[in-house]
Amino acid sequence: MFSGIITGIGKVVSAEVTTGDMCAIIDAGSLTMDDVKIGDSICVNGVCLTVTGLSGTCFTTDISAETLSCTTFAELLDGMPVNLEKALRVTDRLHGHIVTGHVDGTGSIVSMIADARSVRYEIAIPANLQRYVCKKGSICIDGVSLTVNEITVAGVSVNIIPHTLTQTRFATYHPGTRVNLEVDIIARYLERLEPGQQ
Numbered sequence: 007m008f009s010g011i012i013t014g015i016g017k018v019v020s021a022e023v024t025t026g027d028m029c030a031i032i033d034a035g036s037l038t039m040d041d042v043k044i045g046d047s048i049c050v051n052g053v054c055l056t057v058t059g060l061s062g063t064c065f066t067t068d069i070s071a072e073t074l075s076c077t078t079f080a081e082l083l084d085g086m087p088v089n090l091e092k093a094l095r096v097t098d099r100l101h102g103h104i105v106t107g108h109v110d111g112t113g114s115i116v117s118m119i120a121d122a123r124s125v126r127y128e129i130a131i132p133a134n135l136q137r138y139v140c141k142k143g144s145i146c147i148d149g150v151s152l153t154v155n156e157i158t159v160a161g162v163s164v165n166i167i168p169h170t171l172t173q174t175r176f177a178t179y180h181p182g183t184r185v186n187l188e189v190d191i192i193a194r195y196l197e198r199l200e201p202g203q204q
Contacts, residue, residue: 009104010149014038018082028068028069039065049105052186053107053109110187111132126166127176145190146189147187
């Protein structure tokens with residue numbers, strides 16, 4: 007479980023596809039690793055991954071074929087920056103919203119427009135996920151907990167404040183960049199309720 011508050015920007019050291027899945031080595035960069043052990047979860051660009059190896063500031067993780075099929079991880083390149091967040095502890099403050107790290111699909115950046123000191127990003131969302139977002143609701147984009155400002159024809163618009171621009175990989179995005187999406191978990195569970203129970 008995560009909060010969607012990015013605590014470090016790492017870098018892909020290597021991403022090797024082997025027999026249909028991937029083994030990746032990620033340099034945690036500014037994320038402290040002194041309390042991380044093998045078997046722990048780290049959220050990488052919004053995807054919950056298990057640490058399978060540790061070496062200095064780097065960790066190794068396996069990425070399944072399923073994860074490759076529904077995230078942007080098939081596009082990982084050596085040197086690419088990644089958003090990182092360690093799993094929540096029970097005593098942590100929940101600053102963002104409840105994020106599972108289970109990606110629902112991918113979207114893409116449509117436009118970026120200066121909006122006072124922040125930047126307004128319009129993000130295209132697949133039609134099958136649009137029903138799970140609402141104005142002023144929460145959405146997780148590449149692991150970042152964000153408030154939906156508006157529902158647009160293509161998907162949503164969100165404002166990225168200067169702090170978030172410097173602490174995440176949002177500053178590297180451009181129109182066409184694909185991003186991992188996780189809709190609010192409450193919206194997902196509401197859909198599973200039987201008719202008449204809502």
